[in-house]
Amino acid sequence: MSASNCLRCLVRPSAVTLAPRQILQAGAGAAGAGAAGATRTFTATASPNNQMSANRPQKLRFRKVKKKGITPQGKPPLPGERKAYRKKIVLSNNNALPVAGLETLRPNDLSKQKNVGTVMALPEDVVDALRATEAFKPTQCWGIFRQPSVLVRQETVDLIKKMDGAAADGKTLRLVVEGNRISGKSLMLLQAMTHAFMNDWVVLHIPEAQELTTACTEYSPLENSPLWSQPVYTLKLLQAFKKANEKVLSRMNTVYSHADLPQIIPINSPLIQLINSAKEADGAWAVFQALWRELNAENAGRPSILFTLDGLAHIMKMSDYRNPAFELIHSHDLALVKVFTDCLSGAHKMPNGGAVLAATTRGNSPRSASMELAIAQREAEAAKEEVIPQRDPYGKKYDDRVEAVMKSVEVLRLKGVSKAEARGLLEYWAASGALKKRVDEELVSEKWTLSGNGVVGEMERATLLTMKG
Amino acid sequence: MMASLRHSITNALRSSRQACNKPAQWQSLEQQFGALRIGSRSLSTFSNTEPNPNDDSPIVAAPPVSVDHFKLHPYARAVPVSPSYFTRTPRFYDNYLALEKLMEQYEELPVIPATAVERVAWKTLDDIRQELGEQVKASEFARCMVLVKRLNSIHPDLKPKQVKDVLDGFKRSVQPFTNTAKPIPIDQFGRACGVGRRKASSARAFVVEGTGEVLVNGKTLAEYFGRVHDRESAVWALRATNRIDKYNVWIKVEGGGTTGQAEAITLAIAKGLLAHEPALKPALRRAGCITRDPRKVERKKHGHVKARKMPTWVKR
Numbered sequence: 001m002s003a004s005n006c007l008r009c010l011v012r013p014s015a016v017t018l019a020p021r022q023i024l025q026a027g028a029g030a031a032g033a034g035a036a037g038a039t040r041t042f043t044a045t046a047s048p049n050n051q052m053s054a055n056r057p058q059k060l061r062f063r064k065v066k067k068k069g070i071t072p073q074g075k076p077p078l079p080g081e082r083k084a085y086r087k088k089i090v091l092s093n094n095n096a097l098p099v100a101g102l103e104t105l106r107p108n109d110l111s112k113q114k115n116v117g118t119v120m121a122l123p124e125d126v127v128d129a130l131r132a133t134e135a136f137k138p139t140q141c142w143g144i145f146r147q148p149s150v151l152v153r154q155e156t157v158d159l160i161k162k163m164d165g166a167a168a169d170g171k172t173l174r175l176v177v178e179g180n181r182i183s184g185k186s187l188m189l190l191q192a193m194t195h196a197f198m199n200d201w202v203v204l205h206i207p208e209a210q211e212l213t214t215a216c217t218e219y220s221p222l223e224n225s226p227l228w229s230q231p232v233y234t235l236k237l238l239q240a241f242k243k244a245n246e247k248v249l250s251r252m253n254t255v256y257s258h259a260d261l262p263q264i265i266p267i268n269s270p271l272i273q274l275i276n277s278a279k280e281a282d283g284a285w286a287v288f289q290a291l292w293r294e295l296n297a298e299n300a301g302r303p304s305i306l307f308t309l310d311g312l313a314h315i316m317k318m319s320d321y322r323n324p325a326f327e328l329i330h331s332h333d334l335a336l337v338k339v340f341t342d343c344l345s346g347a348h349k350m351p352n353g354g355a356v357l358a359a360t361t362r363g364n365s366p367r368s369a370s371m372e373l374a375i376a377q378r379e380a381e382a383a384k385e386e387v388i389p390q391r392d393p394y395g396k397k398y399d400d401r402v403e404a405v406m407k408s409v410e411v412l413r414l415k416g417v418s419k420a421e422a423r424g425l426l427e428y429w430a431a432s433g434a435l436k437k438r439v440d441e442e443l444v445s446e447k448w449t450l451s452g453n454g455v456v457g458e459m460e461r462a463t464l465l466t467m468k469g
Numbered sequence: 470m471m472a473s474l475r476h477s478i479t480n481a482l483r484s485s486r487q488a489c490n491k492p493a494q495w496q497s498l499e500q501q502f503g504a505l506r507i508g509s510r511s512l513s514t515f516s517n518t519e520p521n522p523n524d525d526s527p528i529v530a531a532p533p534v535s536v537d538h539f540k541l542h543p544y545a546r547a548v549p550v551s552p553s554y555f556t557r558t559p560r561f562y563d564n565y566l567a568l569e570k571l572m573e574q575y576e577e578l579p580v581i582p583a584t585a586v587e588r589v590a591w592k593t594l595d596d597i598r599q600e601l602g603e604q605v606k607a608s609e610f611a612r613c614m615v616l617v618k619r620l621n622s623i624h625p626d627l628k629p630k631q632v633k634d635v636l637d638g639f640k641r642s643v644q645p646f647t648n649t650a651k652p653i654p655i656d657q658f659g660r661a662c663g664v665g666r667r668k669a670s671s672a673r674a675f676v677v678e679g680t681g682e683v684l685v686n687g688k689t690l691a692e693y694f695g696r697v698h699d700r701e702s703a704v705w706a707l708r709a710t711n712r713i714d715k716y717n718v719w720i721k722v723e724g725g726g727t728t729g730q731a732e733a734i735t736l737a738i739a740k741g742l743l744a745h746e747p748a749l750k751p752a753l754r755r756a757g758c759i760t761r762d763p764r765k766v767e768r769k770k771h772g773h774v775k776a777r778k779m780p781t782w783v784k785r
Contacts, residue, residue, distance in 0.1 A: 445713050446708060448681065449682070449704060449707075450691075450700050450701060452691025452700075453683075453690075453691075455691050461697055
């Protein structure tokens with residue numbers, strides 16, 4: 001909602017009390033003579049009082065004397081500096097040893113079975129693209145190693161094969177990546193994105209779903225629609241999208257004319273130009289819609305699309321936004337979220353094929369009973385179990401819209417890595433100088449057990465981050 | 470009444486004197502006591518030497534008391550029975566002398582080597598002091614124990630009962646060395662169940678040959694213990710013996726906190742492992758997985774805020 005009409009009414013009470021004093025000070029120069037006279041009279045009357053008080057016995061003071069605090073040395077950090085440091089992503093470390101024989105990923109490497117258990121480096125242009133989409137997270141330990149590299153897991157190869165198969169058939173792979181804490185869910189998305197970037201797909205990534213639904217970005221109602229747009233976030237997403245996919249987008253031209261945009265884009269103009277027309281937040285949603293329409297154009301030689309989202313539970317509940325009636329808005333009524341959920345549910349079909357991947361998260365994730373139930377049901381169906389989990393008949397927290405979206409998705413549950421994969425990872429750590437022990441069967445099995453049967457993040461904690469506790 | 474009583478006693482005594490004068494005619498003791506009985510019937514009766522079957526209360530005098538037995542030699546002094554009566558610790562010396570006497574008596578009996586002697590928990594110096602109520606010297610007690618152990622090493626088949634009885638007096642009432650641990654069986658599925666405890670936690674570990682998978686209360690080690698240190702202490706028994714990839718462990722643990730549970734699991738796994746490989750005991754002992762840590766929360770005392778903490782001093 002716009003806040004243009006009366007910002008002063010919303011100023012905090014403490015700020016309001018300050019205002020008259022400032023006015024007085026400003027007016028002091030104009031009424032200088034009167035003010036000076038007042039002070040003189042005050043000092044004149046004050047002096048006899050002081051003499052009298054000198055004769056009186058000293059009063060006991062009950063108020064505590066304030067101690068002098070420690071004066072801060074140096075200048076305090078600027079606003080936002082601490083957060084920037086906390087969120088800083090370091091992807092290389094010159095002190096780490098270069099790993100001999102480390103191969104750089106080539107377009108088809110992630111789908112080859114023989115690469116399972118090896119660590120492979122990300123190509124530089126892909127690293128830039130991934131950084132633009134915010135695929136790297138500050139909690140991941142990229143800064144220990146010389147070059148960002150990933151372990152090829154069995155699950156990775158399976159997922160990439162599925163993606164390739166779906167894209168080849170012009171279908172869409174709709175899949176939810178599920179797993180325990182630090183079991184590599186976000187990294188699985190990163191690997192899928194890496195594969196997409198290397199194979200000239202178009203990648204649209206929402207790095208934190210909670211940014212969309214926790215009411216921390218602006219929102220406005222869309223005309224003639226029950227949906228709500230989030231212009232500022234959309235603009236940011238468009239820019240990140242452009243930066244990450246520049247190479248692919250530069251080869252594409254528009255096939256529709258877009259007359260309703262802030263800037264008129266004729267047919268057959270570069271797609272980059274369309275994205276660039278979103279200069280301000282106001283027109284961002286219209287541009288995004290136009291772009292989405294262009295990307296899904298049939299028979300125009302468009303590449304496959306990979307649409308990913310991290311933190312699925314955040315969009316599977318009521319959002320923190322409110323409508324004019326002060327009722328909570330459902331997350332699926334946010335336009336951007338709806339684009340994703342339509343793809344995930346299969347309501348929107350991508351004509352050029354591709355994949356829609358969503359990863360759940362365990363850190364700071366809200367409980368979404370319907371999402372958990374749907375995941376359990378899909379898993380049971382995939383395993384062909386006799387008993388499919390059903391709703392708790394007394395539960396009130398179920399959400400039909402969520403269950404409708406997740407009616408037919410696939411579920412990829414990440415568990416620990418195998419011992420062979422664990423060995424590959426440990427050998428890479430040892431070669432990088434991060435692990436100063438001989439990597440043998442004993443060490444591998446010890447770390448594998450300590451990490452809860454090979455959970456990758458736990459293995460990292462038990463091996464590399466021992467000083468952190 | 471009093472007059473009649475005196476009269477009857479006088480008559481009875483008189484009759485007893487008469488009886489003494491005629492020793493040939495001893496009367497039964499019963500009759501004499503019958504004479505002393507106080508009753509209306511005895512009032513008018515004189516002693517009758519002939520027992521009358523019809524009369525059940527004949528009055529007969531008591532026999533004279535001889536003082537010959539109690540007479541001491543006019544110049545003798547009283548000598549105590551025990552030779553150690555005048556020492557500071559007479560009861561202890563009595564025991565010691567008894568041991569010496571036995572030693573002299575059975576010195577010739579064959580002994581078995583010290584390693585073959587069955588282990589016995591002897592009473593300690595404090596126990597002996599407590600029992601005898603005497604301030605026994607440590608050096609004397611040590612000498613006594615040398616004798617005890619020498620007598621104990623007599624060949625058990627030839628050990629006289631007398632020696633056994635004396636030695637029993639030196640044994641503690643509870644003999645911990647006779648306790649034997651029950652061996653942990655390995656069941657038909659190859660599982661050995663070990664139990665371990667620490668603080669308020671108790672853990673049961675089912676150890677089975679496998680590939681190094683560990684489940685604690687149905688969760689993996691990483692899910693159950695957030696701290697890496699706790700995970701390490703839980704599987705320490707396997708880690709210290711290089712057996713981590715040789716066994717699978719399924720654990721049920723309850724009570725206490727995180728650290729207590731982790732260390733209870735250490736002991737439980739060690740016991741289960743010992744059932745499979747008893748030869749690992751010394752290695753496990755060196756790793757600290759055999760002995761139960763007896764430390765527990767110290768109780769709170771009155772007058773204290775906690776077990777030891779005292780209340781803050783307040784002026785008035």
